[in-house]
Amino acid sequence: MSFDAGRFPVPVREDMTAALRKSWADIGRAGTWWTGPERVAVAALARVERVQRNEPPWSRNRGEPDTALPEKAIEAARKIGADPMHLDRAWAEEIIAELGDARYVELASVVVTTVAADAFCEAMGIEHEPLPEPETGEPTRERPEGMGDIGAWVPVQVVDWSRANVARALSLVPAGVRTFFRMVAAMYSGTATDFEKMVWDHRPLTRPQVELLAARVSALNQCFY
């Protein structure tokens, strides 16, 4: 079982380990546009690259990737994983031109899920969780309706939307949203009602303490959003 409670040096909330476990299993399953083995390969590439994030890209030890992923998918997994502050529209358009917008978004959803889980393990002082065993199955290839252009590099949900933009950034692949934002709810925001409150009583830390951490992590990654 992934994210077993016994791996952690101190007790971790059951809802958090349950969310991590579910999202981790999702990585190994066929998604909307990528197969299970392809998704695990994306996660592996992002992890290997991010571990070497303090080295410049040209001097990282990558070896030969053990995957048949398209070259642009390999590049995207590595760059989103390790160098998020160097992403720009021109680069994304080049990747999307080859992969397609929905395949790019799903790839990003796998990378961000992997990075969040890995960073949590590093913060807790435990080894990274072994990547899930890839499962067989075919992608569903379902493209949601109600997508539109709000100035992002990819289409996002534009119908019936009143929440923060970042929560719809991956909406071209709803399964990817569920996988990652399940972890967001358990590890940060709580329910939508919790999130709207400026004074939190559903977490041991105060909201200013949580938001100071969030702001510092965002700034270290030079994330404008």
Next chain:
Amino acid sequence: MLLRASSQAVGAEVDLTAAVEDAADGGVEDGAVLTAFAEAVVRAADDLDAARARALETLGPAKFVEAAATVGIFNGLVRVADSTGIPSDAMMLERTADVRGDLGFNRWAGASASGVAEAPA
């Protein structure tokens, strides 16, 4: 910024430079311990073990886990925003207009997605 809004909600005034300075407390309880912990994780710093131990000792197990979870999930959230070029929310841009330039945020690559980019320093 949710940091400023949540501090004001409890009658406190936060120093937002804590977002961009090392080991700054920003006027938040145990802030310096929290930011030093976040910095060590993000940078994979040599002092990560020490920063983690200090965080656990200062905060206690339950708060320490929440801090680790916040650091973890925000490493994912920043990549959601920066890999999709999602524009910042209009309300957030309006509420941070007075501080973004001073803190250097408008010089980051992602600022262009929100139409407020300045030339890098």
